[in-house]
Amino acid sequence: MAQPLCRAAALVEGAARGFVFGTNAARQAVFVLRYDGEIRAYRNACPHQGTPLEIVPDAFFDAEGRFLVCRTHGAQFRPADGFCIAGPCAGRSLTPAPVRVEDGMLVLDEVD
Numbered sequence: 001m002a003q004p005l006c007r008a009a010a011l012v013e014g015a016a017r018g019f020v021f022g023t024n025a026a027r028q029a030v031f032v033l034r035y036d037g038e039i040r041a042y043r044n045a046c047p048h049q050g051t052p053l054e055i056v057p058d059a060f061f062d063a064e065g066r067f068l069v070c071r072t073h074g075a076q077f078r079p080a081d082g083f084c085i086a087g088p089c090a091g092r093s094l095t096p097a098p099v100r101v102e103d104g105m106l107v108l109d110e111v112d
């Protein structure tokens with residue numbers, strides 16, 4: 001099943017936004033971002049311990065807007081591909097989430 005997220009135009013350069021669907025075993029958490037003009041989406045689970053990256057809602061980027069940061073232990077990820085460049089999970093990557101733009105809306109595919 002596909003899940004509409006938000007209008008693609010609402011996701012401005014350097015912005016990120018988190019979404020949670022379902023409960024218990026069916027719970028899914030993802031976040032979307034726009035970086036270098038491209039929209040990306042990842043599962044909101046740090047490769048280190050599986051916890052969500054953000055503490056403050058939608059605060060996925062560092063202060064400079066260069067890297068995504070896990071607020072639990074400070075891992076840093078490249079926005080373009082989710083690769084961890086520093087922190088306890090250096091060398092691992094965030095898991096991409098399947099999003100597409102349909103009629104101006106960001107849509108997440110494969111939602112249970």
Ligand code: FES
Pocket residue numbers: 046047048049050051070071072073074075087088089
């Ligand atoms: S849980 Fe993300 S760096 Fe430890």
